[in-house]
Every structure is written in C-alpha cells, then in structure tokens.
Amino acid sequence: MPLQAAAQKDTGEAIREGLSKWYRLRAVTVEKTWVSYYPFLLSRGYRLRPRYNPDWIPSWTLPGNKLHASRCEDSLHIWLKDNILDAVHMADDVKVVLKLVPTNSAELRIVNLLSDESKRSDPRNRTIPILDIFLYTDAPDYTFMVMPYMRRFNYPPFHCRGEFVDAMRQFLEGLQFMHENNIAHRDIAPKNMMMEESRVVPKGSHFTNDKFHVGIGESFWWKERCSVGPVPYYYIDFGLSHHYPDGNAGALTIGRLRGFDGIPELSDTEPYNPFKVDIYQFGMSIRNLVKTYPALGMFQPLGEIMCSKCPDDRPTPDEALQYFEEIVRGLSKSQLRARMWQRGDRLIHRITRTFCGCYIAEPYEEIEY
Structure with missing residues (x-):
C-alpha cells in the first residue's frame, strides 16, 4: 500500500x-x-x-x-x-x-x-x-x-398505495391544521412523523431499537396497516417550532436547520418565511418515499412542486391537499390495494413478508432518508 x-x-x-x-x-x-x-x-x-x-x-x-x-x-x-x-x-x-x-x-x-x-x-x-x-x-x-x-411512520414498510395515501392525508391535514393556527413546525422529517403502533405491531417495539419487539435479535412481526386500520399518525418534536399570532403570510425568521441544507432560502442573515420551509420539508419526504417505492411515482409531481426553489411557487397546505386528492381520485381500488415493494427489496424479504408476515432474521437496512 x-x-x-x-x-x-x-x-x-x-x-x-x-x-x-x-x-x-x-x-x-x-x-x-x-x-x-x-x-x-x-x-x-x-x-x-x-x-x-x-x-x-x-x-x-x-x-x-x-x-x-x-x-x-x-x-x-x-x-x-x-x-x-x-x-x-x-x-x-x-x-x-x-x-x-x-x-x-x-x-x-x-x-x-x-x-x-x-x-x-x-x-x-x-x-x-x-x-x-x-x-x-x-x-x-x-x-x-x-x-x-409512538414509532416512526415509515417502518414496517408500506404494503400498498392505500397505506401511503392514508398516512400522507393525515400528515397533510395536520400541516394544514398547524398553519391555520399560525404554527410553523420547522422540522418536518421522518424522525418527527410517527404512527400509533398497537394495531400494526401488536407485540410492541423497543424504544432503543424499534426493529425488534424487545430490543434484541429476533423475528419482527407486524400486520399490514390496510388490514387493521385506521392507523393514527402524528407529528412530534416542537423544539424548533414557532407560533406567529399575527398570521403566517408575513412571518419571517432566520437560521439554518441541521439536516435541511438543500432548502434554498435557509440563511443565517437573510429572513425567510418558515411556513414555506414546512412545505419544502414535507415535499422532501414525499420525494424520498417515491424514490423508495417506485410504485408511488404518480405522487412525484406533488413532491416536486412542494420543493420548488422559489418559496412563492410552493402550494399552501390547502392547495397541496387538493392536489394530493386529485391524484388519489385517479387511482382505482385495485391500484390502491396492490402490493408494492421498496427499491432494493431482496427475494428473501419478499418471501418472508408474503408468507410469514415478518422478517425472519434481523431486518436489513432499508433506504434511509
């Protein structure tokens, strides 16, 4: 060497x-x-x-x-x-x-x-x-x-488009609610988007390692969300959030946000609208879910418009929800129920999920974002 x-x-x-x-x-x-x-x-x-x-x-x-x-x-x-x-x-x-x-x-x-x-x-x-x-x-x-x-919303993997639709609809409505009440979350990311697990993972999971029921090596069993729904989803962590009593149209803040360097307007010196940043952050989650699940490609345009470089080109939560529902209306019941897979799913994972409803061995590292 x-x-x-x-x-x-x-x-x-x-x-x-x-x-x-x-x-x-x-x-x-x-x-x-x-x-x-x-x-x-x-x-x-x-x-x-x-x-x-x-x-x-x-x-x-x-x-x-x-x-x-x-x-x-x-x-x-x-x-x-x-x-x-x-x-x-x-x-x-x-x-x-x-x-x-x-x-x-x-x-x-x-x-x-x-x-x-x-x-x-x-x-x-x-x-x-x-x-x-x-x-x-x-x-x-x-x-x-x-x-x-609660547990992270994107694991266990989504079984079908219908499960994704249910989760995103609740999160979009939650974003709509927060903005109507003049609250900018400012940290919308998978780590702060949760689901209530009791129906999906009846045996529960471990806080330190939620890929296991009791935290150590074992099979991880779950039920598909579409078979046990409805499943509630929630936002957590308001450590960076801010309330703007005067409304969100003219709200301004400064400061970069760790993990969101791709958002163009973030600055330590130039003020920007934090509500527009929430929209971009949500759009990032949609784009990356589409990258993870190729079958969700029809939602790519929504993610892209929410991540527009110009903040004024991004939709409001009301507009994003309306656009989302238009996409959903274009899907048939069979398309919503059809099983989908993550990019990179290996044959062993497809077999164990299909016939056993679990990962027999330690779950592989799914695509992170």
Whole structure:
C-alpha cells in the first residue's frame, strides 16, 4: 500500500475511534442523568427501564445467566437523546415517552396551545397528544412532558398505495391544521412523523431499537396497516417550532436547520418565511418515499412542486391537499390495494413478508432518508 494511502487510512481509523470513544462517554453521561431522575419519576408514577434503576445489576452478570450481554435487553443504552426516554405508566402498565424541556420554552407553550380542548377536538390535529405535564421539582426550571409511545411512520414498510395515501392525508391535514393556527413546525422529517403502533405491531417495539419487539435479535412481526386500520399518525418534536399570532403570510425568521441544507432560502442573515420551509420539508419526504417505492411515482409531481426553489411557487397546505386528492381520485381500488415493494427489496424479504408476515432474521437496512 502506498505511504500516502496508508497514512489516510490510519487517519480515518483514528477519527472513527475518537468519535466512537466520544459517543461512548457521552452515552454514559446521558444515562447517569436519567438514573438520577429515576426516584422522582417513580414518585410521579412512571417507571424507567431496569437499566436506569439506581440499584440496577446487569442481568448478564447474575448467577445462572449464561446469556451474553448482547442477548439481554438491559444492555441496550441510549446515545444522544439526553432529554427523552421511554417509561411505563404504573397505574395502567402502558408504555409512554417522557421529554424534559425548559419550563419557559416555546416548545412547552406551543404544546399547551395545541392541547387546548378546542384544538384537540379538531380531527385534523395530528400533533402528538400530551398525557401529562409536571414540574421537575428538583430543578423547577425544567418540566416533564408525557406522551404516548409512538414509532416512526415509515417502518414496517408500506404494503400498498392505500397505506401511503392514508398516512400522507393525515400528515397533510395536520400541516394544514398547524398553519391555520399560525404554527410553523420547522422540522418536518421522518424522525418527527410517527404512527400509533398497537394495531400494526401488536407485540410492541423497543424504544432503543424499534426493529425488534424487545430490543434484541429476533423475528419482527407486524400486520399490514390496510388490514387493521385506521392507523393514527402524528407529528412530534416542537423544539424548533414557532407560533406567529399575527398570521403566517408575513412571518419571517432566520437560521439554518441541521439536516435541511438543500432548502434554498435557509440563511443565517437573510429572513425567510418558515411556513414555506414546512412545505419544502414535507415535499422532501414525499420525494424520498417515491424514490423508495417506485410504485408511488404518480405522487412525484406533488413532491416536486412542494420543493420548488422559489418559496412563492410552493402550494399552501390547502392547495397541496387538493392536489394530493386529485391524484388519489385517479387511482382505482385495485391500484390502491396492490402490493408494492421498496427499491432494493431482496427475494428473501419478499418471501418472508408474503408468507410469514415478518422478517425472519434481523431486518436489513432499508433506504434511509
């Protein structure tokens, strides 16, 4: 190997090793913080997983346990989500998600606004319901929000166009609702678009690794959404959101958004309309779903117009929803029900999905976006 190539390889390995070490140290810090929250949360009726109990003893070290740590649920740790974790509501044994936010944050104000009874009664309100809110008494500058446990909306894979249509319709109506209430989300991406899993994945999934029921290697079973619907979909994470009481037409903001470098108007100095950015972000999700599922090609024009370079050329949520419904009306019932596959699906995955309703082995990495 030439010296220059060898040096580059050594440098790359050193960088990867350094990052891995940093992530491990960061994970330890984050997890110790949640351990410190454990007694308080228990007093409020919420129990974290055994790993975060101050008295936790790793199960793989217990006498008689011959399993390797990688085969034990309590070996799974969180990484950088230092303010969000799953728990069990002890009163009814239901899994929930806890999020710690500053008490004076815009996020908490927006969540309270969206949780108002008049807003919650609107069927287009596809923002995550809030089950409970309480101050962290050890640090009153912070507040815990409690939300239902959800999973990402794009896994398990879509079975047919009808499932995609149901999801996108709810998300478009949710975007319409937020904009009508003068709220710009500003972080519309698959990681913040969720579905309620109880009908689709009856055995549930693990917060740390939602490709498994209990977080460790096993078959992952689900039911097709079209066979158990309706399936509710929700937006989460309002940490970047903003409320513009005076309306969205003249709303302006500045600042780049991590992960959205492709949006042309983002700037740290030149103001732009955040509602137009929401439209672009939604369009990105549609475009990438079309890339993942070739059978969704008829929705490509909608994604493209929502991602127009000129913000003024992008449709409003009302117009986007109208365009979407026009496309859907052009599809027959058989076209909506026909099975579709992801680009890159291998024969083994098609066979196990068709005849077993699951992935027999660990799911392969589907196309991410």
